[in-house]
Amino acid sequence: MxxxxxxxxxxxxxxxxxxSAALPLSAAGAVPAQTTSVQQSASAEYELFLQEKYGITFENGTVTKGQFLQQVAKVLNLQASDAKPAFSDLNVSSPYYSSAAALYEHGIITSLKVDADKPLQASGALYIAVKAAGLTELAHTYPQGKTTAALKQIGYSSTGLNLSAAQELATAVDTGLIPTSYYKEIKGKSASPDLAEALLVQILSIKGEYKHxxxxxxxxxxxxxxxxxxxxxxxxxxxxxxxxxxxxxxxxxxxxxxxxxxxxxxxxxxxxxxxxxxxxxxxxxxxxxxxxxxxxxxxxxxxxxxxxxxxxxxxxxxxxxxxxxxxxxxxxxxxxxxxxxxxxxxxxxxxxxxxxxxxxxxxxxxxxxxxxxxxxxxxxxxxxxxxxxxxxxxxxxxxxxxxxxxxxxxxxxxxxxxxxxxxxxxxxxxxxxxxxxxxxxxxxxxxxxxxxxx
Known part of the structure; x- marks a missing residue:
């Protein structure tokens, strides 16, 4: 002018x-990370984003379930109401109580047994992430054949899983909620800090609250x-x-x-x-x-x-x-x-x-x-x-x-x-x-x- x-x-x-290039659902429409070097680059990007925007870090190499619940509540900006869920293993004095209560009220966790101090299981993190990302209704549309095909990609069989659990894992795969570079880290393993951070970022991405x-x-x-x-x-x-x-x-x-x-x-x-x-x-x-x-x-x-x-x-x-x-x-x-x-x-x-x-x-x-x-x-x-x-x-x-x-x-x-x-x-x-x-x-x-x- x-x-x-x-x-x-x-x-x-x-x-x-x-x-971010590693986000399958990013505004840029990029594909999941396919190599170790790309995964490392994406992991560093996720870590920096969560640190700067939310003050989130996972230290000491182990992620507990309580820590993950706390950070999910933080990125979603969820606060507990005056209702006090009666968790069987978590009292109101716990640093994780308010986060768990907020997630319980929103249907993101559904059990009154929290296991807050136990290591976060990778599959358990996916169940939480699917609900936190707002994908529950999609998950429950999955027929058996579609569910089985998706679970094979992460080395799972639907045998021994209840229907909704199998559907939610399958949805995490198909929607890109879990990047392909982490597929081998799911079955029977504890969630690494990198996986926990990737899931938090993917939750934000699906909800339109990551980078644009x-x-x-x-x-x-x-x-x-x-x-x-x-x-x-x-x-x-x-x-x-x-x-x-x-x-x-x-x-x-x-x-x-x-x-x-x-x-x-x-x-x-x-x-x-x-x-x-x-x-x-x-x-x-x-x-x-x-x-x-x-x-x-x-x-x-x-x-x-x-x-x-x-x-x-x-x-x-x-x-x-x-x-x-x-x-x-x-x-x-x-x-x-x-x-x-x-x-x-x-x-x-x-x-x-x-x-x-x-x-x-x-x-x-x-x-x-x-x-x-x-x-x-x-x-x-x-x-x-x-x-x-x-x-x-x-x-x-x-x-x-x-x-x-x-x-x-x-x-x-x-x-x-x-x-x-x-x-x-x-x-x-x-x-x-x-x-x-x-x-x-x-x-x-x-x-x-x-x-x-x-």
Whole structure:
């Protein structure tokens, strides 16, 4: 958008902030891990995700049933009600009681004998995982022949198993709840920490709560998926929330904000992730190609956003399109709403994350009007940021406002005025959740926040 340089020059600026190859049910539609090396890579990815997002670790090489129940309840965010199930071997003082009670109330465990301190059996973990993932009804559709065929893949016979148990194991196989790389670890064995973590991640994946991404930079079809994601997004409309942040614009509390929809959030591991904002699809396509040419492989999610800012009347009559709308306000200026996007990248390593900035500064940052050798529609001040600290990035603040729905608004600012901005938002509406937290941005963008030209 050509007007960007005008509204970026203010000291307070609004821009927006703000899934795994081994997951058979991931957003990328990837296949299960087939080799030891891929399994190890997937296991490390699951471990890091669970640690960062939920604080979950399995230590000492042994997983008890109580530990697994505790972590299933955590990832599903299940809390026990006031009802107190009378477990035969677990009293209310146990650290596992509340988790077991919550899972019992939701039908995820069905016995009043918990065996919380015993090693978690792999087959028992699958029974729990099938119910936790919401696959029970599917399991109970299985006829005998279909059940037998699935069980053979994990070395099981239905002989000696009751019908529902056999059906649930079969469903775990057919749905990909258990990755193929763990098939040999099921029959007659205790669950390893790797298997327990894989099942937790698969539960989240099936319920749509793991990572969300359209593909990898290295995928042959990534460009088409990128175009589809961009072309099917529209200007975001959130009237109640916009009333609040539009008032903030009119009062000069901020000079702009972004609207986003949390249903598109990538949910990536932040220590390996960066967010890159822009408004031009051709730029996004060429950026993916640039990263590929530099050997940088990353998951990619396109998060739609709408950027809102004050359009001054002296800039001339605004031209409106499907992707750019304006509304005139009392002083004769306008509030402009522009369709943009954030590309969220999750890199394979911290080293690749660090490699991103030199590539952008060389090939996607404009330094003069007649500069060549840049990808299409490169900005003078490219915008990209991390939620974790990085060398050569500068800390600023994101001021984020959420209401009752799935939309949120946010405005980036320098650190010093952030407290006043947050306090101002609180005065404009009730029932809002206001968060101010640090992010780390590239220096050119930081310079813009300071009113500098480069």
């Amino acid at each position: 050509k007007l960007r340089s005008k509204w970026f020059l203010s000291g307070t600026l609004a821009v927006s902030l703000l899934f 991404y359209i593909g990898y930079t290295s995928d042959a079809d990534i460009y088409g998926k990128l175009a589809d994601a961009y072309n099917t997004s529209d200007l975001i409309q959130a009237p109640e929330l916009q009333t609040v942040v539009d008032t903030a614009l009119k009062q000069n509390l901020v000079t702009g904000y972004n609207l986003k929809d949390n249903r598109f959030d990538a949910n990536f591991v932040e220590s390996l992730s960066l967010t890159y904002g822009h408004d031009n699809l051709k730029h996004a396509v060429q950026l993916i190609g640039l990263l590929r040419s530099e050997g940088i492989r990353a998951k990619v999610q396109l998060e739609p956003k709408t950027s809102a800012f004050i359009y001054l009347k002296e800039w001339g009559e605004p031209v409106q399109t499907d992707n750019y709308k304006v509304v005139q306000i009392d002083n004769g200026n306008y509030i402009a709403y522009a369709k943009e996007y954030d590309l969220k990248f999750e890199f394979a390593s911290a080293a690749d994350k660090s490699r991103f900035q030199p590539v952008i500064l060389q090939y996607a940052k404009k330094n003069s009007e007649d500069q060549t050798g840049l990808i299409a529609s490169s900005w003078w001040q490219p915008l990209y940021y991390s939620l974790t600290a990085l060398n050569d990035y500068i800390q600023i603040t994101n001021n984020k406002i959420t209401g009752d729905g799935h939309f949120y608004a946010q405005s980036f600012s320098l650190n010093e005025p952030s407290a006043a901005i947050a306090e101002g938002f609180k005065k404009l509406g009730t029932g809002l959740n206001i968060q101010s937290y640090p992010i780390w941005v590239d220096k050119p963008f930081f310079n813009y926040l300071n009113g500098e030209s480069l």
